[in-house]
Amino acid sequence: MTATVHRFPQRQASLDPMIALVAGDLNLVNAVILDRMQSQIPLIPELAGHLIAGGGKRMRPMLTLASARLIGYEGTRHHRLAAAVEFIHTATLLHDDVVDGSDLRRGRRTANTIWGNPATVLVGDFLFSRSFELMVEDGSQKVLKILSSASAVIAEGEVNQLTAARKVDLGEERYLDIIGAKTAALFAAACRISAVVAERNDAEERALDAYGRNLGIAFQLVDDAIDYVSDAGTMGKDAGDDFREGKVTLPVILAYARGGPDERKFWKDAVEGRRDSDEDLARAIELIRATRAIDDTLARARHYGQRAIDALGPFGASDAKAAMVEAVEFAISRAF
């Protein structure tokens, strides 16, 4: 009997194997994206293109494409669907930037600061509608069900997060609910739909769903940690952005839960917007270190990463599988 036991490597993992795996397909997906964001109204491709061409990794379409490789799908339907997934994601980002009043994303000015909130909301609506048109063209009832349900879950997660904003006592469970809906649901759907178009069995569908879902949570938790450890500019985000915006992420939740009355007071003030100086950030980082909040946020991320990798158990060894495993390692290792 041979067991396959995965251990996270100490080395820096890379997304390159996945990028190489799907490069040809991704060009075709990009062609669909560029074609379908066009409109007779020039503002639409202009605004949408700013974000779509703006240096995103195309993580979700890559997952659709890699999943299709993993299961040996040889058709082309997933190109259009990967574009639909990216449109849903882009629409969400546009609305997120309006909701958060963000100035920067991926190191560039956000669409709302350039074209204003009204145009940004409406172009988001357009891309969202376009994504449904793409799915309808594909014609799979099951894919439509998966992606329309994911979209509703994302919107619910966004409202949940908004309701929870500036609540320092949010708690880990509700936070996991929020990122499960906001981030992981679309990762899961992006992977799952490849099994659907390839007409694989329910077990493979669920395996790919689980891979995407757990990877999505791991990604988000590592993002949360990076905000308190990066020197600057990682992912186009400065260290301390989350802190200055009073975002309640897992490092804060853990540091708050583990702190004494003084520390809790500090976190409450910070989350409610009364502490956003450089000194406050320095103290926050110090408290997070003292409570091991980053270490344990990353431990949680590794837990979900491990589950993502184990979800691939049903699939035999292949380049695709190796690339998908290393993508998880990459997600985790970004924090080191």
Added chain:
Amino acid sequence: MTATVHRFPQRQASLDPMIALVAGDLNLVNAVILDRMQSQIPLIPELAGHLIAGGGKRMRPMLTLASARLIGYEGTRHHRLAAAVEFIHTATLLHDDVVDGSDLRRGRRTANTIWGNPATVLVGDFLFSRSFELMVEDGSQKVLKILSSASAVIAEGEVNQLTAARKVDLGEERYLDIIGAKTAALFAAACRISAVVAERNDAEERALDAYGRNLGIAFQLVDDAIDYVSDAGTMGKDAGDDFREGKVTLPVILAYARGGPDERKFWKDAVEGRRDSDEDLARAIELIRATRAIDDTLARARHYGQRAIDALGPFGASDAKAAMVEAVEFAISRAF
């Protein structure tokens, strides 16, 4: 040979025959709406319910239901689809209020003034996703195509309108494009989908589409006129709201096109936000009267109303047809 020639009556027409025609069905649609706007996140039904329960006429679902009656459809699929149409409409209204920064709708405070723009954008997204879930549950590929395409057209129309905002020389043709997309596309789809679920032929589908589309344009043009003639409070809108917001509607387009240099200067100033006093409104109404801009806006509306009625030609006489004809007359007669 017997010809049926319609003449708009001088009397005040009523929506009551259509309301009576669909009352039973509409209760079932309302039950779907109430059920499907629920969420574990309490803010969602709270915010959505404010608008959904807020005195709208349910014009679009009524059109779906009346169209089904017209063609003798005896199933129940259209209840869920009528709810989906209303969700698309509600999502659009929520985003519109954010985009326009409106304080009042149908005489009540808008959701954005009560819960803020972020929650209003996100609950709109939720309702939009829910509408797709409802359509996917129904399962008709053709209905999905019609409604996803209508949604994209609506969003394009909204962006088109935003791009055109405060342009006094917009012109009638582009204005008709905008309201054709923003308003009439969903009216058309609401009617058309009943023919699809009833599996009627293409001619009947197109007839219902044309009825809805022309009625939608007529409705919007009459709304535009009412803003310059109503004393107060008709449709929860005060006379002069459009004027004070610098909206370029057909009465303004006609008055501008027909005015001399002084009048054009006045309209340009008004549309660009430099004239919003009571005296300015009085002058605007005077100019509109002098140029016959209201009369001719209503003449245009009657033209589209006539086309809507003629589109029903393929269908034999029935209570449903009479109610649908009177609904057009009602749309027109609101201005008298």
